[in-house]
Amino acid sequence: MLNINNVTKRFNDTVALDNLSLNLYSGEILGLIGKNGAGKSTTFKLILNFIEPDSGSIYLDNHKLSKNDLDQIGYMPEERGLYLDMSVKQQVLYFAELHDYDKDKALKGLDYWMRRLEVKGFINYKIKALSKGNQQKIQLMAAFIHQPKLLILDEPFSGLDPINIEILISAVKELQENGTAIIFSSHDMRNVEQLSNKLLLLNNGKTILNDDLIKIKDKFGKTNLYIEGPFKKDDLIDLPNLVKIAKDYSGYHLTFTSKEAAFNALVNLKNKYELSGYRLFNPSMDEIFKMKITKKEGKNA
Ligand SMILES: Nc1ncnc2c1ncn2[C@@H]1O[C@H](COP(=O)(O)OP(=O)(O)OP(=O)(O)O)[C@@H](O)[C@H]1O
Numbered sequence: 474m475l476n477i478n479n480v481t482k483r484f485n486d487t488v489a490l491d492n493l494s495l496n497l498y499s500g501e502i503l504g505l506i507g508k509n510g511a512g513k514s515t516t517f518k519l520i521l522n523f524i525e526p527d528s529g530s531i532y533l534d535n536h537k538l539s540k541n542d543l544d545q546i547g548y549m550p551e552e553r554g555l556y557l558d559m560s561v562k563q564q565v566l567y568f569a570e571l572h573d574y575d576k577d578k579a580l581k582g583l584d585y586w587m588r589r590l591e592v593k594g595f596i597n598y599k600i601k602a603l604s605k606g607n608q609q610k611i612q613l614m615a616a617f618i619h620q621p622k623l624l625i626l627d628e629p630f631s632g633l634d635p636i637n638i639e640i641l642i643s644a645v646k647e648l649q650e651n652g653t654a655i656i657f658s659s660h661d662m663r664n665v666e667q668l669s670n671k672l673l674l675l676n677n678g679k680t681i682l683n684d685d686l687i688k689i690k691d692k693f694g695k696t697n698l699y700i701e702g703p704f705k706k707d708d709l710i711d712l713p714n715l716v717k718i719a720k721d722y723s724g725y726h727l728t729f730t731s732k733e734a735a736f737n738a739l740v741n742l743k744n745k746y747e748l749s750g751y752r753l754f755n756p757s758m759d760e761i762f763k764m765k766i767t768k769k770e771g772k773n774a
Contacts, residue, residue, distance in 0.1 A: 474499050474654050475520070475623055480529035482515055482678075489515040491678040492529070497654050497671070499622070502645070504669030504686070505658045506762060511675040513658045514551070517625050520656070521548055533623070544572045547621035549612055551628045551658075557601035561592070564600055565615050574619035586614050589647075590640055606637040613641065617648060624648060626657035630664050642668055662758035672758075674765060681765050690755040694732030697760075698739055700724050701750035712738045724750060728760065 477495040481488065490512045497503055505513050518524045519531060522540050531538040533545065555564055562583065569579035587593045590610045595603060600611065609632070617624050626645070630638050645668060649655055659665050665672065672689055674682035682689055700709075701724030709718055709725060714734035719726045729735040735753055742748065756764070 474534055476532040476535075477516075477520075478530050478532070480519060480526045480531060482512075482519060482524065482526050488678045490519070490526075490675075491680075493675075493680055494529075495673060495683065497623075497656065499652045499654050500649055501671055502649050502655045502657070502669050503671040503673060504665035505656055505673050505675070506660070506662070506665055507675035507681075508766065510677070512678040513675060514627065515678075516673075516675070517548075517627055517656075517658070520623075520625060521546060544574075544619065545622045547616040547619065547624040549616040549624075549626045549629055551631075555600045555608060555612055555615070558599060560597050560599055561587075561603070561611055562596050564611060565618050568615040569618050572619035572621075578620075579618050582618050582620075583614070586618070586644070590614065590644060606633050609633060610637070610641070613644070617653070620653075622652075622654060624653050624655045626655065628659060629657055630659055630661060638664065662762055666758040674762065676766055682761075686758075689761065693756050693761060693764075695753040696729050696732050696735050696756050697754045698727045698729070698735045699750075699752045699754070700727065700739070700742060700748060702742065702746040702748040704742075704746055709742075712741070714738075728756070 475495070475497040477493055480490060480493045482490040493516065505516065507513055519526055520538070522538060522543065533542050559567065565583050566576065566579055569576065587596055592607050592610050595607060600608060603611065609629070613626070613629060616626070629641060633641065642664070645655060657668070669686050672682055672684065672686045673680065699721060706718060706720070706725065709715070709727065712727070714730040715727060715738070716730055717728040727735070727738065729738060739751060739753065
Protein backbone atom coordinates (compact mmCIF):
# COMPACT_ATOMS: atom_id res chain seq x y z
CA MET A 474 0.00 0.00 0.00
CA LEU A 475 2.91 2.40 0.69
CA ASN A 476 5.97 2.24 -1.56
CA ILE A 477 8.90 4.57 -1.06
CA ASN A 478 11.37 4.26 -3.91
CA ASN A 479 14.94 5.63 -3.66
CA VAL A 480 13.88 8.83 -1.94
CA THR A 481 16.53 11.44 -1.13
CA LYS A 482 15.90 14.74 0.65
CA ARG A 483 18.51 17.45 1.31
CA PHE A 484 18.33 20.63 3.36
CA ASN A 485 21.19 22.81 2.10
CA ASP A 486 24.32 20.71 2.77
CA THR A 487 22.54 18.15 4.99
CA VAL A 488 21.33 14.93 3.44
CA ALA A 489 18.37 14.37 5.77
CA LEU A 490 17.31 11.19 3.94
CA ASP A 491 19.60 9.25 1.63
CA ASN A 492 18.08 6.91 -0.96
CA LEU A 493 15.37 5.39 1.24
CA SER A 494 13.32 2.51 -0.18
CA LEU A 495 10.52 0.89 1.77
CA ASN A 496 7.35 -1.16 1.22
CA LEU A 497 4.57 -1.31 3.78
CA TYR A 498 1.41 -3.36 3.40
CA SER A 499 -2.02 -3.24 5.00
CA GLY A 500 -1.94 -4.59 8.58
CA GLU A 501 1.79 -4.09 9.06
CA ILE A 502 3.44 -2.04 11.79
CA LEU A 503 6.78 -0.42 11.05
CA GLY A 504 8.94 0.86 13.91
CA LEU A 505 11.08 3.78 12.76
CA ILE A 506 14.12 4.29 14.96
CA GLY A 507 17.30 6.34 14.98
CA LYS A 508 19.14 8.92 17.06
CA ASN A 509 18.13 12.58 17.04
CA GLY A 510 18.58 13.98 13.55
CA ALA A 511 18.52 10.53 11.89
CA GLY A 512 15.79 11.49 9.40
CA LYS A 513 12.63 10.15 11.05
CA SER A 514 10.58 13.37 10.95
CA THR A 515 11.80 14.03 7.40
CA THR A 516 10.44 10.60 6.40
CA PHE A 517 7.08 11.43 7.99
CA LYS A 518 6.92 14.86 6.35
CA LEU A 519 7.60 13.32 2.95
CA ILE A 520 4.84 10.71 3.36
CA LEU A 521 2.47 13.43 4.57
CA ASN A 522 3.32 15.52 1.53
CA PHE A 523 4.44 18.45 3.69
CA ILE A 524 7.72 18.44 1.74
CA GLU A 525 8.76 17.03 -1.66
CA PRO A 526 11.64 14.61 -2.26
CA ASP A 527 14.64 15.86 -4.27
CA SER A 528 14.69 12.52 -6.05
CA GLY A 529 12.78 9.25 -5.91
CA SER A 530 9.05 8.68 -5.57
CA ILE A 531 6.35 7.73 -3.07
CA TYR A 532 3.28 5.68 -4.02
CA LEU A 533 0.13 5.03 -2.03
CA ASP A 534 -2.08 2.21 -3.34
CA ASN A 535 -0.16 2.12 -6.61
CA HIS A 536 -0.54 5.79 -7.53
CA LYS A 537 1.87 8.63 -6.94
CA LEU A 538 1.20 10.24 -3.56
CA SER A 539 -0.41 13.68 -3.71
CA LYS A 540 -2.19 16.09 -1.37
CA ASN A 541 -5.49 14.38 -2.36
CA ASP A 542 -4.37 11.31 -0.43
CA LEU A 543 -4.19 13.05 2.92
CA ASP A 544 -7.67 11.81 3.89
CA GLN A 545 -6.26 8.27 3.74
CA ILE A 546 -3.50 9.10 6.20
CA GLY A 547 -3.81 9.74 9.94
CA TYR A 548 -1.05 11.64 11.73
CA MET A 549 -0.18 12.10 15.37
CA PRO A 550 2.56 14.75 15.49
CA GLU A 551 5.29 14.80 18.12
CA GLU A 552 4.35 18.36 19.04
CA ARG A 553 0.84 17.61 20.24
CA GLY A 554 -1.63 19.89 18.46
CA LEU A 555 -4.89 19.88 20.39
CA TYR A 556 -7.12 22.92 20.97
CA LEU A 557 -7.03 23.25 24.71
CA ASP A 558 -10.37 25.08 25.03
CA MET A 559 -12.36 22.54 23.02
CA SER A 560 -14.09 19.61 24.70
CA VAL A 561 -12.89 16.11 23.85
CA LYS A 562 -16.01 15.55 21.73
CA GLN A 563 -15.66 18.85 19.85
CA GLN A 564 -11.98 18.15 19.25
CA VAL A 565 -12.37 14.67 17.80
CA LEU A 566 -15.37 15.71 15.66
CA TYR A 567 -13.36 18.67 14.42
CA PHE A 568 -10.61 16.35 13.17
CA ALA A 569 -13.22 14.07 11.59
CA GLU A 570 -14.72 17.07 9.74
CA LEU A 571 -11.27 18.13 8.52
CA HIS A 572 -11.08 14.77 6.79
CA ASP A 573 -14.65 15.00 5.45
CA TYR A 574 -15.63 12.05 7.60
CA ASP A 575 -19.27 11.16 8.32
CA LYS A 576 -20.30 12.73 11.67
CA ASP A 577 -22.44 9.78 12.85
CA LYS A 578 -19.65 7.34 12.13
CA ALA A 579 -17.21 9.57 14.01
CA LEU A 580 -19.57 9.73 17.01
CA LYS A 581 -19.91 5.95 17.06
CA GLY A 582 -16.14 5.58 16.80
CA LEU A 583 -15.65 8.15 19.54
CA ASP A 584 -17.95 6.27 21.90
CA TYR A 585 -16.16 2.97 21.25
CA TRP A 586 -12.63 4.35 21.53
CA MET A 587 -13.36 6.47 24.62
CA ARG A 588 -14.28 3.22 26.37
CA ARG A 589 -11.43 1.26 24.81
CA LEU A 590 -8.80 3.84 25.81
CA GLU A 591 -10.31 4.12 29.29
CA VAL A 592 -11.22 7.83 29.08
CA LYS A 593 -14.99 7.38 28.77
CA GLY A 594 -15.88 9.78 31.59
CA PHE A 595 -14.05 12.71 29.98
CA ILE A 596 -16.04 13.18 26.79
CA ASN A 597 -17.33 16.65 27.73
CA TYR A 598 -14.18 17.79 29.54
CA LYS A 599 -12.08 20.56 28.03
CA ILE A 600 -8.76 19.26 26.72
CA LYS A 601 -6.86 21.52 29.11
CA ALA A 602 -8.50 19.75 32.08
CA LEU A 603 -7.06 16.37 31.08
CA SER A 604 -3.80 14.82 32.25
CA LYS A 605 -0.94 14.63 29.75
CA GLY A 606 -1.54 10.89 29.27
CA ASN A 607 -5.24 11.38 28.57
CA GLN A 608 -4.51 14.26 26.17
CA GLN A 609 -2.21 11.90 24.31
CA LYS A 610 -4.97 9.32 24.02
CA ILE A 611 -7.31 11.97 22.57
CA GLN A 612 -4.58 13.00 20.12
CA LEU A 613 -4.26 9.39 19.01
CA MET A 614 -8.01 9.06 18.59
CA ALA A 615 -8.12 12.27 16.56
CA ALA A 616 -5.49 10.78 14.24
CA PHE A 617 -7.48 7.66 13.36
CA ILE A 618 -11.16 8.50 13.94
CA HIS A 619 -11.63 8.92 10.15
CA GLN A 620 -10.34 5.35 9.63
CA PRO A 621 -7.25 6.08 7.54
CA LYS A 622 -5.46 3.32 5.63
CA LEU A 623 -2.12 4.54 6.90
CA LEU A 624 -1.47 5.89 10.38
CA ILE A 625 1.70 7.79 11.28
CA LEU A 626 2.55 8.18 14.96
CA ASP A 627 5.50 10.37 15.91
CA GLU A 628 6.74 9.31 19.37
CA PRO A 629 3.28 8.15 20.52
CA PHE A 630 4.54 6.73 23.82
CA SER A 631 6.77 9.56 25.02
CA GLY A 632 5.90 10.73 28.51
CA LEU A 633 3.32 8.00 29.17
CA ASP A 634 3.26 5.78 32.24
CA PRO A 635 3.57 1.99 31.73
CA ILE A 636 -0.18 1.39 32.11
CA ASN A 637 -1.08 3.98 29.48
CA ILE A 638 1.65 2.60 27.20
CA GLU A 639 -0.02 -0.84 27.44
CA ILE A 640 -3.42 0.69 26.62
CA LEU A 641 -2.01 2.52 23.60
CA ILE A 642 -0.13 -0.55 22.37
CA SER A 643 -3.24 -2.68 22.52
CA ALA A 644 -5.26 0.01 20.67
CA VAL A 645 -2.65 0.22 17.93
CA LYS A 646 -2.66 -3.59 17.62
CA GLU A 647 -6.42 -3.53 17.20
CA LEU A 648 -6.11 -1.00 14.37
CA GLN A 649 -3.48 -3.24 12.79
CA GLU A 650 -5.82 -6.26 13.01
CA ASN A 651 -8.45 -4.19 11.20
CA GLY A 652 -6.03 -3.63 8.32
CA THR A 653 -4.50 -0.20 9.05
CA ALA A 654 -0.82 0.11 8.11
CA ILE A 655 1.05 1.90 10.87
CA ILE A 656 4.42 3.65 11.10
CA PHE A 657 5.58 4.88 14.47
CA SER A 658 8.80 6.37 15.78
CA SER A 659 10.16 5.68 19.23
CA HIS A 660 13.33 6.06 21.25
CA ASP A 661 12.24 3.22 23.52
CA MET A 662 13.34 -0.08 22.03
CA ARG A 663 11.04 -2.09 24.30
CA ASN A 664 8.01 -0.49 22.65
CA VAL A 665 9.49 -1.16 19.25
CA GLU A 666 10.11 -4.79 20.16
CA GLN A 667 6.58 -5.21 21.48
CA LEU A 668 4.71 -3.58 18.63
CA SER A 669 6.53 -3.70 15.30
CA ASN A 670 6.70 -6.47 12.79
CA LYS A 671 8.97 -4.39 10.55
CA LEU A 672 11.86 -2.17 11.46
CA LEU A 673 13.65 0.74 9.82
CA LEU A 674 16.81 2.03 11.50
CA LEU A 675 18.17 5.32 10.12
CA ASN A 676 21.44 7.02 10.98
CA ASN A 677 22.36 10.41 9.51
CA GLY A 678 19.75 9.82 6.81
CA LYS A 679 21.19 6.45 5.79
CA THR A 680 19.31 3.16 6.04
CA ILE A 681 21.09 0.86 8.49
CA LEU A 682 18.42 -1.82 8.97
CA ASN A 683 15.23 -2.29 6.96
CA ASP A 684 13.52 -5.65 7.29
CA ASP A 685 11.11 -7.84 9.27
CA LEU A 686 11.96 -7.65 12.97
CA ILE A 687 12.23 -11.45 13.22
CA LYS A 688 14.65 -11.60 10.27
CA ILE A 689 16.80 -8.84 11.76
CA LYS A 690 17.01 -10.68 15.08
CA ASP A 691 17.70 -14.03 13.40
CA LYS A 692 20.54 -12.50 11.39
CA PHE A 693 22.29 -11.52 14.61
CA GLY A 694 21.83 -15.06 15.96
CA LYS A 695 21.92 -16.18 19.57
CA THR A 696 24.70 -13.94 20.85
CA ASN A 697 23.37 -13.91 24.42
CA LEU A 698 23.70 -16.57 27.10
CA TYR A 699 21.87 -16.79 30.42
CA ILE A 700 23.63 -19.17 32.73
CA GLU A 701 23.20 -20.49 36.30
CA GLY A 702 25.79 -22.56 38.12
CA PRO A 703 28.37 -22.75 40.92
CA PHE A 704 30.62 -19.93 39.70
CA LYS A 705 31.33 -16.28 40.46
CA LYS A 706 31.54 -13.31 38.10
CA ASP A 707 35.36 -13.50 38.20
CA ASP A 708 35.23 -17.05 36.80
CA LEU A 709 33.41 -15.77 33.71
CA ILE A 710 35.04 -12.45 32.79
CA ASP A 711 37.87 -14.02 30.79
CA LEU A 712 35.59 -15.96 28.43
CA PRO A 713 36.71 -15.20 24.83
CA ASN A 714 34.77 -12.48 22.95
CA LEU A 715 32.64 -11.54 25.95
CA VAL A 716 31.26 -8.00 25.57
CA LYS A 717 29.13 -7.63 28.67
CA ILE A 718 28.31 -9.50 31.86
CA ALA A 719 25.43 -8.71 34.22
CA LYS A 720 23.92 -10.43 37.25
CA ASP A 721 20.44 -11.58 36.26
CA TYR A 722 17.99 -13.44 38.55
CA SER A 723 20.01 -16.29 40.08
CA GLY A 724 22.57 -16.40 37.27
CA TYR A 725 24.43 -14.20 34.78
CA HIS A 726 23.49 -12.65 31.46
CA LEU A 727 26.48 -12.78 29.10
CA THR A 728 26.65 -10.96 25.79
CA PHE A 729 29.16 -12.06 23.12
CA THR A 730 30.40 -10.60 19.83
CA SER A 731 28.95 -13.54 17.83
CA LYS A 732 26.67 -16.56 18.15
CA GLU A 733 29.72 -18.85 17.75
CA ALA A 734 31.43 -17.18 20.73
CA ALA A 735 28.27 -17.61 22.85
CA PHE A 736 27.96 -21.27 21.86
CA ASN A 737 31.64 -22.01 22.54
CA ALA A 738 31.36 -20.35 25.96
CA LEU A 739 28.40 -22.57 26.81
CA VAL A 740 30.29 -25.75 25.78
CA ASN A 741 33.30 -24.59 27.80
CA LEU A 742 31.21 -23.87 30.93
CA LYS A 743 29.28 -27.14 30.61
CA ASN A 744 32.58 -29.05 30.63
CA LYS A 745 33.79 -27.18 33.67
CA TYR A 746 30.72 -26.87 35.92
CA GLU A 747 27.49 -28.58 36.84
CA LEU A 748 25.04 -26.02 35.34
CA SER A 749 21.64 -25.61 36.96
CA GLY A 750 20.20 -23.68 34.01
CA TYR A 751 21.15 -22.05 30.71
CA ARG A 752 19.58 -20.46 27.64
CA LEU A 753 21.00 -19.02 24.42
CA PHE A 754 18.99 -16.17 22.91
CA ASN A 755 18.91 -13.36 20.33
CA PRO A 756 20.00 -9.85 21.32
CA SER A 757 17.31 -7.36 22.35
CA MET A 758 16.41 -4.47 20.06
CA ASP A 759 18.22 -2.16 22.47
CA GLU A 760 21.44 -4.17 22.02
CA ILE A 761 21.00 -4.30 18.23
CA PHE A 762 20.46 -0.53 18.12
CA LYS A 763 23.63 0.13 20.13
CA MET A 764 25.70 -2.38 18.13
CA LYS A 765 24.61 -0.96 14.77
CA ILE A 766 24.93 2.71 15.68
CA THR A 767 28.23 2.39 17.55
CA LYS A 768 29.79 0.30 14.78
CA LYS A 769 28.69 2.82 12.16
CA GLU A 770 30.11 5.73 14.11
CA GLY A 771 33.35 3.87 14.70
CA LYS A 772 33.67 3.45 10.96
CA ASN A 773 32.97 7.11 10.23
CA ALA A 774 35.34 8.34 12.90
N1 LIG B 1 13.73 22.33 7.59
C1 LIG B 1 14.99 21.96 7.77
N2 LIG B 1 16.00 22.78 7.43
C2 LIG B 1 17.30 22.42 7.59
N3 LIG B 1 17.68 21.21 8.07
C3 LIG B 1 16.70 20.35 8.43
C4 LIG B 1 15.32 20.68 8.31
N4 LIG B 1 14.59 19.62 8.74
C5 LIG B 1 15.48 18.69 9.13
N5 LIG B 1 16.75 19.12 8.94
C6 LIG B 1 17.97 18.34 9.22
O1 LIG B 1 17.81 17.05 8.63
C7 LIG B 1 18.33 16.03 9.50
C8 LIG B 1 17.24 15.05 9.83
O2 LIG B 1 16.30 15.69 10.66
P1 LIG B 1 14.96 14.99 11.20
O3 LIG B 1 14.15 16.06 11.86
O4 LIG B 1 14.32 14.23 10.11
O5 LIG B 1 15.54 13.98 12.30
P2 LIG B 1 14.77 13.08 13.38
O6 LIG B 1 15.27 11.69 13.21
O7 LIG B 1 13.31 13.28 13.27
O8 LIG B 1 15.30 13.66 14.76
P3 LIG B 1 14.56 13.75 16.22
O9 LIG B 1 14.65 12.38 16.84
O10 LIG B 1 15.43 14.73 16.94
O11 LIG B 1 13.17 14.24 16.03
C9 LIG B 1 18.91 16.77 10.71
O12 LIG B 1 20.29 16.96 10.49
C10 LIG B 1 18.16 18.10 10.71
O13 LIG B 1 18.95 19.11 11.30
